[in-house]
Every structure is written in C-alpha cells, then in structure tokens.
Amino acid sequence: MSAIPSAPADAIARHRELCDLVRHHEERYYILDDPEISDAEFDRLLHELERLEAAHPGLVTPHSPTQRVAGRPIDRFESVDHMVPMLSLDNAYSEDELRAFDERVRKGADLRNGSVSYVAELKIDGLSIALTYDGGRLIRGATRGNGTTGEDVTVNVRTIRAIPLTLHGGPVGRVEVRGEVYLPRASFERANREREEAGLPLFANPRNAAAGTMRNLDPALVDRRGLSAFTYQLLSEETSFAHHADTLAALRGWGLPVEPHWRRCEGIGAVVALCAEWADARRTLQFETDGVVIKVDDLALRERLGSTAKFPRWATAFKFPAEQATTALKAIAVNVGRTGAVTPYAVLEPVFLAGSTISMATLHNAEDVARKDLREGDRVLIEKGGDVIPKVVKPMLPHPEGSRPWVMPSMCPACSSALQRDEAEVVWRCENTACPARIRRALEHFASRSAMNIEGLGESLIDALVAQGLVHDFADLYGLTADRLEQLVVVPKDPRSERAKPRKLGKVGRNVAKQLTQSKQHDLARLIYGLGIRHVGEKAAATLARRFRTLERILDTPAEDLQAVPEIGPVVAASVRAFANEPRNRELVERLGAAGVNMQSLSADSSSEPGPLAGRTYVITGTLSSMSREDATAALERLGARVSGSVSKKTTALIAGAEAGSKLEKARQLGVETLDESAFLDLILRA
Numbered sequence: 001m002s003a004i005p006s007a008p009a010d011a012i013a014r015h016r017e018l019c020d021l022v023r024h025h026e027e028r029y030y031i032l033d034d035p036e037i038s039d040a041e042f043d044r045l046l047h048e049l050e051r052l053e054a055a056h057p058g059l060v061t062p063h064s065p066t067q068r069v070a071g072r073p074i075d076r077f078e079s080v081d082h083m084v085p086m087l088s089l090d091n092a093y094s095e096d097e098l099r100a101f102d103e104r105v106r107k108g109a110d111l112r113n114g115s116v117s118y119v120a121e122l123k124i125d126g127l128s129i130a131l132t133y134d135g136g137r138l139i140r141g142a143t144r145g146n147g148t149t150g151e152d153v154t155v156n157v158r159t160i161r162a163i164p165l166t167l168h169g170g171p172v173g174r175v176e177v178r179g180e181v182y183l184p185r186a187s188f189e190r191a192n193r194e195r196e197e198a199g200l201p202l203f204a205n206p207r208n209a210a211a212g213t214m215r216n217l218d219p220a221l222v223d224r225r226g227l228s229a230f231t232y233q234l235l236s237e238e239t240s241f242a243h244h245a246d247t248l249a250a251l252r253g254w255g256l257p258v259e260p261h262w263r264r265c266e267g268i269g270a271v272v273a274l275c276a277e278w279a280d281a282r283r284t285l286q287f288e289t290d291g292v293v294i295k296v297d298d299l300a301l302r303e304r305l306g307s308t309a310k311f312p313r314w315a316t317a318f319k320f321p322a323e324q325a326t327t328a329l330k331a332i333a334v335n336v337g338r339t340g341a342v343t344p345y346a347v348l349e350p351v352f353l354a355g356s357t358i359s360m361a362t363l364h365n366a367e368d369v370a371r372k373d374l375r376e377g378d379r380v381l382i383e384k385g386g387d388v389i390p391k392v393v394k395p396m397l398p399h400p401e402g403s404r405p406w407v408m409p410s411m412c413p414a415c416s417s418a419l420q421r422d423e424a425e426v427v428w429r430c431e432n433t434a435c436p437a438r439i440r441r442a443l444e445h446f447a448s449r450s451a452m453n454i455e456g457l458g459e460s461l462i463d464a465l466v467a468q469g470l471v472h473d474f475a476d477l478y479g480l481t482a483d484r485l486e487q488l489v490v491v492p493k494d495p496r497s498e499r500a501k502p503r504k505l506g507k508v509g510r511n512v513a514k515q516l517t518q519s520k521q522h523d524l525a526r527l528i529y530g531l532g533i534r535h536v537g538e539k540a541a542a543t544l545a546r547r548f549r550t551l552e553r554i555l556d557t558p559a560e561d562l563q564a565v566p567e568i569g570p571v572v573a574a575s576v577r578a579f580a581n582e583p584r585n586r587e588l589v590e591r592l593g594a595a596g597v598n599m600q601s602l603s604a605d606s607s608s609e610p611g612p613l614a615g616r617t618y619v620i621t622g623t624l625s626s627m628s629r630e631d632a633t634a635a636l637e638r639l640g641a642r643v644s645g646s647v648s649k650k651t652t653a654l655i656a657g658a659e660a661g662s663k664l665e666k667a668r669q670l671g672v673e674t675l676d677e678s679a680f681l682d683l684i685l686r687a
C-alpha cells in the first residue's frame with residue numbers, strides 16, 4: 001500500500017467534531033436512555049464520518065467510533081492475569097444478616113455507637129469485566145475468569161456502545177475500571193426469539209446469554225446481540241477519591257456507564273429499607289438484578305477493614321428472596337414448534353406465586369430434564385425470577401416410589417413420526433413437514449403481525465381449520481371464502497372459562513376473509529418472513545426483498561450471490577437454497593402467486609439507476625485498514641457493482657487487503673486484475 005497522505009486541516013477538525021458528536025449521542029442513547037436525535041439522524045452522522053475516513057484513511061484510528069466491530073472472527077482468546085484479584089462478595093439473605101454485616105464493620109472500625117455510611121448499588125446479573133484505559137483510551141477488556149486469570153475479550157468489549165473507547169477528561173495514566181457486562185431484557189428476549197426461529201436451544205437466563213455472548217469468537221455476532229455494561233470500581237495509582245460515592249460520580253463524569261439508582265445510605269437501617277424497596281421495584285428495570293451490593297463509602301475505612309482470603313470485609317451482596325413455591329409435577333408434556341423442534345414443558349398442579357397462578361413451566365430441553373432428574377409425580381420447586389416465565393428449579397427428593405427417569409417420547413405427539421436428533425444438537429425434531437402441530441405453528445407465524453398480519457386468524461381458528469382438514473398449508477388459506485368462514489364452527493380457547501362451547505364464527509369469519517384479501521397486497525418482505533424459512537428473520541427477509549425485488553429471483557439466486565449481500569450470511573444463504581430446492585415449496589409459492597398474493601418488493605428500488613460501476617464484479621479478500629469488508633461491499637454496491645465471494649474469469653478485479661491468501665493466488669492464475677487498498681479507495685472516490 002502506498003503511504004497515506006495527511007489530511008487537510010478542515011478534514012481533521014470535522015473528523016474530531018464528528019467523533020465527539022457520535023460519542024455524545026451514543027452516551028445519550030446507550031447510557032442515559034434519553035436520545036436527543038432520531039436513529040436516522042444518528043446514522044447520517046456515522047455515515048458522514050465513514051465517508052470522511054474513506055476519503056482520508058490517515059484519520060482512522062482504532063478509537064474512532066467507526067472501528068467498534070472488527071472485520072472478522074478471531075481464533076481464540078488470550079489469557080490475562082489480574083494484577084489485583086477480582087474477588088467475589090459475601091452474601092446476605094436476610095435483614096438479620098445485613099445487620100450482622102454492619103456489626104462486623106462497626107467493630108472493625110472501632111465504632112461502638114454511631115453509624116457507618118454505605119453506598120448501595122443494584123447488583124447486575126451479568127458477567128464481571130475489567131477494562132483497562134491508558135491515556136484515556138480503551139486498550140483492553142478482560143473477563144473475571146477464576147478471579148486471578150481471565151480472558152482478553154477486547155474485540156468483543158469494543159462492540160458494546162455503552163463502553164466508551166475514549167474517556168473524556170479523567171486520568172492520563174493507566175487505570176483499570178471494573179464493572180459488569182449484561183444483556184438488557186429486550187435483547188435477551190430477542191436473542192431467544194431468534195434462537196427459537198433457528199431451532200436452537202434457548203438461553204436459560206440473561207446472565208447465561210451474556211456470558212455465552214462475551215465468549216463468542218465473532219465480534220460481529222456480539223455486536224448484534226446488544227450487550228450493555230455498568231461500571232463501579234476504579235483501580236488507579238494516580239487518581240483516588242476519599243469516598244466510593246465520589247468514584248462513581250467520577251466514572252460517570254468520564255463518560256463511563258454507571259447504574260443510576262445507587263444511593264448513599266447513612267447507617268444499616270437505611271440499607272435495609274432500600275433493599276426492601278427494590279425487591280419489588282426491580283421488575284420495572286430494563287435489566288435483571290438479583291440483589292443490592294452494599295459497600296463502605298469511606299475508602300480509608302475500607303483499607304483498615306481489608307479482606308479475607310475470599311471476600312472483602314467492607315462489602316456484602318444482599319440477595320433478593322427468590323420467589324419460589326413447591327407444587328406437584330403432574331406430567332411432562334412436549335410441544336412441537338414451527339421448525340419441528342420438540343421441547344418439553346411441565347404441567348403443574350396450579351399454584352399461586354408472585355401475583356399469578358402458575359400451571360405450566362418451561363423445561364428448556366431434554367438434557368435439562370435429565371440433568372435435574374425431573375420425574376412425573378415429583379414435588380418440584382418452582383421459581384419466578386425477574387423473567388415472566390416460571391421455571392422448575394429441582395425435584396424435592398426423594399422421588400415418589402415407583403417413579404422412573406423421564407425419557408423423550410420416541411414419536412411426535414401430533415403425527416406419530418419418529419423423532420430425530422442431530423448429533424451436535426440438543427434439540428429433538430419432528431421432521432415431518434406435513435405434521436399438523438408444525439402446520440399449526442407455521443400458520444400462526446404466517447398470520448402474525450410482523451408477517452402477513454392477518455387479524456383474527458388466531459390459535460383457535462387455526463386449530464379448527466387444520467382439524468377439519470380445510471387448511472394444509474399457507475396457500476389453502478386463500479381458498480377460504482367469506483361464506484365458508486362465517487359458517488365455520490370453532491371452540492374458543494379461553495383458559496379462564498370452563499364454558500368454552502363450540503360456536504359458529506359468524507361476523508368474525510367475514511372479517512378474517514377481508515383480512516386475508518388485504519394481506520395479498522403486502523410487501524414481499526412480509527411474505528418471505530411469513531414463509532418461515534429457517535434462520536430468515538424479519539431483517540433478513542427485508543434485505544432479500546429489497547435486493548432481489550421478486551420472490552422468484554430470490555429462489556433462483558445461487559447461495560454464493562445471496563451471501564454476497566451484506567447482512568446475509570452463509571447460514572441464511574444455505575437455508576434459502578434448501579427451501580428453494582424443495583419441490584413442495586416451489587409448488588406452494590406458485591399456488592400463493594396464483595391466489596393473487598403479491599410477490600414483488602414495494603420498497604423503493606435503490607438499484608433502479610445503474611451506478612457508475614454497474615456490470616462490474618469485484619471480490620474482496622484480506623483485511624482493509626480503512627474500513628470493514630462489509631462497508632467496502634456496501635460502498636461498491638451503492639455504486640452499482642456486484643460483489644462476489646469467489647474469483648472467476650468473470651471477476652473484474654480482486655481487491656486485496658493485508659494478508660490476502662488463496663484468492664490472490666487464484667486471481668493471478670486467471671489473470672484477473674488486483675487492486676491494493678489505495679487503488680480501491682481511488683476507485684470508489686472517483687466513481
């Protein structure tokens with residue numbers, strides 16, 4: 001690569017301004033949850049910054065907000081030794097234990113009378129993390145590991161928008177800031193919805209999901225998952241404060257995320273009151289908290305109190321009482337999902353717990369049932385955590401006499417097909433695509449709000465349509481007339497009512513018919529999502545529709561070209577191909593088309609005007625220093641070029657970044673032109 005020319009002064013000034021602006025708005029959005037501008041306005045700022053950096057690659061530093069996500073997965077994490085061990089905290093489970101903690105502190109402080117000042121912080125149910133800043137710049141993020149040795153997860157930490165890459169003000173030397181990485185409730189629920197769609201086992205709780213995500217080797221996946229963070233501790237030679245409260249205020253002042261509900265409490269009485277208050281109020285938060293951390297505020301006093309081998313003496317973690325109850329496990333039943341995944345659930349003797357009556361609980365997967373050795377007939381301990389769905393914690397031993405370990409049924413409860421299990425997966429599946437249970441779930445998905453949005457086509461109506469043999473697939477829906485629907489007899493599903501009697505649909509049926517007709521006009525993206533192709537979520541569906549314009553083109557596009565679209569990965573591409581290769585699916589699509597369902601994209605066609613690079617095909621390989629490969633692909637595509645995954649004679653040129661490998665070799669063999677990074681930047685800037 002040729003030497004990078006230095007940028008003109010006005011570009012340098014605007015670059016600095018944009019970096020500050022982007023960070024300011026990231027802080028408003030990700031830390032304060034109080035944005036000042038719209039997402040679109042924010043995107044415009046970020047794009048301006050990207051364009052400026054593409055034009056002046058010398059401006060790009062590792063700390064630019066455009067550089068959060070590394071271009072490609074890494075091989076493994078290096079281990080990191082913690083200079084100061086990351087201790088865990090002693091726990092307190094009751095008011096008595098909190099008062100006993102206070103006794104010990106006051107004794108250590110030689111305070112017979114008078115009270116100690118504490119700082120109480122919500123305990124975040126996530127993964128402990130140590131961030132190192134040098135000269136105000138983030139240089140490392142490490143997990144806690146076993147307390148003395150953790151893993152270097154810097155590439156993943158950098159993707160967390162709540163964590164600043166650069167501090168404002170603050171220490172100039174090297175400091176370590178400790179805190180907790182966590183998955184907000186909404187991100188957790190989204191992650192599990194996506195896993196369900198992909199037929200993968202669900203995360204049991206946000207903490208497991210956060211820990212699993214942080215250990216993923218692909219920073220792009222970590223970025224998408226939406227982790228966040230809070231910090232609460234400072235280790236520094238040069239900067240120290242007299243009180244912990246001052247430390248928290250300073251961390252926030254430097255741009256670091258600090259959980260805002262922390263309070264200074266004068267004496268243990270105030271701490272006890274605060275713990276009681278949050279035991280209920282925690283449900284209103286956007287993240288899981290399982291307790292309150294209580295720390296001595298005066299750092300000199302902390303010094304005097306010191307630590308035991310395991311815990312600091314100046315802090316304790318109060319754990320909220322878990323909302324638990326015992327009840328009878330009447331049966332372990334299984335549920336068949338849209339992808340055929342079969343998951344067990346617990347049928348319980350109804351029991352009242354934390355505001356609602358519980359008669360069912362999730363059991364995650366067969367392995368989980370085996371690990372806990374849950375048996376039908378057991379008395380079981382159930383728990384309602386911060387999340388709404390209750391879970392079965394464990395059986396109350398001994399098991400009833402004559403009971404046996406539970407085994408996954410060998411046949412699908414809905415269609416009696418033999419259940420299959422992949423070697424690599426924990427999931428059992430019914431592979432029968434004509435399975436009525438799968439069809440019901442698939443129809444529910446097809447009619448759902450994000451898909452074809454057919455109001456009124458709910459569970460009980462779908463049950464009736466499938467049971468009466470009127471509907472076998474999506475296309476059959478469009479053969480239903482208003483008259484037929486009006487006369488249809490259904491059994492309403494209402495768990496609160498014992499008196500649910502079969503009745504005719506009547507006017508409701510006419511309305512469903514109207515909704516069905518309207519749904520024919522929807523955008524192609526809704527149809528693609530509604531088809532329920534594995535791994536194709538809402539976003540991928542929208543991307544496919546926008547790019548390829550018609551369903552026919554999507555189904556006729558080779559995997560390689562699907563994958564060349566940014567946001568479409570190899571898994572999605574392979575899944576679309578598998579769907580397209582199945583003759584029954586092709587036939588279904590044809591029948592939907594014949595019924596008048598729209599098969600074209602209605603969104604603005606971004607590729608209607610041929611760009612200056614139209615008709616040319618590029619392949620990108622190696623690492624580009626000025627932008628990620630995804631951004632390079634997007635830049636070329638905006639100019640009308642096609643970006644392909646492999647070099648062939650049709651390739652216009654190969655764009656080779658650092659450490660280009662076999663593709664460079666192949667291009668040479670085929671006599672395909674090769675562009676280095678500066679020639680590539682020239683190309684996109686001149687075009």
Ligand SMILES: [Zn+2]
Pocket residue numbers: 336412413414415416417430432435436437438
């Ligand atoms: Zn089945």
